[in-house]
Amino acid sequence: MGQLVEGVWKDEWYDTDSTGGEFKRDTSKFRNWVTVDGSAGPTGGGGFMAEGGRYHLYVSHACPWAHRTLIFRSIKGLEDHIDVSVVHPEMLKDGWELKDDFPGATGDKQFGLKYLREIYLKAKPDASGRVTVPVLWDKTSGTIVSNESADIIRMFNSAFNAVTGNDDDFCPPDLLEQIDAVNARVYDTVNNGVYKAGFATTQEAYDKAVVPLFESLDWIEGILAENRYLTGQWLTEADWRLFTTILRFDAVYHTHFKCNRRRIVDYPNLWDWARELYQWPGVADTVHFDHITRHYYYSHDMVNPHRIVPIGPDTDWTAPHTRG
Numbered sequence: 001m002g003q004l005v006e007g008v009w010k011d012e013w014y015d016t017d018s019t020g021g022e023f024k025r026d027t028s029k030f031r032n033w034v035t036v037d038g039s040a041g042p043t044g045g046g047g048f049m050a051e052g053g054r055y056h057l058y059v060s061h062a063c064p065w066a067h068r069t070l071i072f073r074s075i076k077g078l079e080d081h082i083d084v085s086v087v088h089p090e091m092l093k094d095g096w097e098l099k100d101d102f103p104g105a106t107g108d109k110q111f112g113l114k115y116l117r118e119i120y121l122k123a124k125p126d127a128s129g130r131v132t133v134p135v136l137w138d139k140t141s142g143t144i145v146s147n148e149s150a151d152i153i154r155m156f157n158s159a160f161n162a163v164t165g166n167d168d169d170f171c172p173p174d175l176l177e178q179i180d181a182v183n184a185r186v187y188d189t190v191n192n193g194v195y196k197a198g199f200a201t202t203q204e205a206y207d208k209a210v211v212p213l214f215e216s217l218d219w220i221e222g223i224l225a226e227n228r229y230l231t232g233q234w235l236t237e238a239d240w241r242l243f244t245t246i247l248r249f250d251a252v253y254h255t256h257f258k259c260n261r262r263r264i265v266d267y268p269n270l271w272d273w274a275r276e277l278y279q280w281p282g283v284a285d286t287v288h289f290d291h292i293t294r295h296y297y298y299s300h301d302m303v304n305p306h307r308i309v310p311i312g313p314d315t316d317w318t319a320p321h322t323r324g
């Protein structure tokens with residue numbers, strides 16, 4: 001685990017000393033957008049037009065943020081248009097490695113590089129900051145378009161429609177405000193909340209994260225008791241953004257990140273909803289529990305120094321849901 005400082009790799013754990021034990025997530029540094037005509041998007045510069053075969057995605061199957069992008073790639077019919085390199089699940093002193101000696105890890109399909117940081121350095125030789133997945137790479141200009149999953153899934157939702165012929169819209173304009181509001185709470189207290197609980201190094205910092213996390217799960221359970229999906233009767237981006245955290249919850253966050261007030265299977269509506277999303281066409285193929293457990297239990301020395309992978313739970317994601 002480490003980061004780049006002006007182009008040089010420094011192996012160091014997250015600094016929680018300067019923040020009273022709290023984990024603070026670094027901001028993503030590459031924030032350009034692929035657009036229909038190559039004009040600039042909401043942030044960053046232009047020049048990234050939606051074209052089949054032009055972009056490459058670097059992901060980890062363990063990572064909930066990268067997982068969102070793989071789900072959108074699948075449900076938006078982008079699989080033949082955007083190819084993927086999958087990192088090795090263990091993230092150790094060199095950060096994410098592009099090795100292929102684990103089932104499903106592909107190595108670097110573009111350049112044969114060893115470390116994901118080398119992709120960052122190709123884009124920006126003096127890059128500083130964390131080397132994270134996902135990364136969307138532009139083969140034409142030879143640079144990183146974006147390393148922010150929230151932006152990448154918005155691009156995938158609409159920019160490539162003319163390329164794929166898929167017009168499904170998971171961010172319809174009339175629901176956008178509601179989607180953004182749900183996303184804001186879910187991001188802070190659930191998606192990032194589990195990390196804040198798990199990487200906290202003081203009791204206060206842990207309490208500050210874990211209490212709002214379970215308040216939000218109760219709030220979500222209430223919404224899903226009344227509505228099929230988070231923003232009503234249509235499945236939207238808000239559901240997919242929550243899903244990748246919920247999928248990992250009982251297997252990892254409940255144990256490894258000490259988020260153990262309740263399990264997801266203890267929330268009848270949330271658990272039913274989660275199975276519906278898992279069973280959505282194309283989604284189960286994006287799920288790799290072997291990468292998920294190997295990554296978390298192996299990569300965080302500070303949390304699990306002996307790298308023992310717990311035995312359970314036995315969860316049946318294929319059990320029929322009753323959301324219809």
Ligand SMILES: N[C@@H](CCC(=O)N[C@@H](CS)C(=O)NCC(=O)O)C(=O)O
Pocket residue numbers: 001002027028060062063064065066095130131132133134147148149150
């Ligand atoms: N804001 C980023 C966060 C991505 C992120 O933190 N990914 C984790 C994996 S789950 C990572 O690569 N961490 C490496 C590190 O922090 O050094 C996004 O949503 O794309």
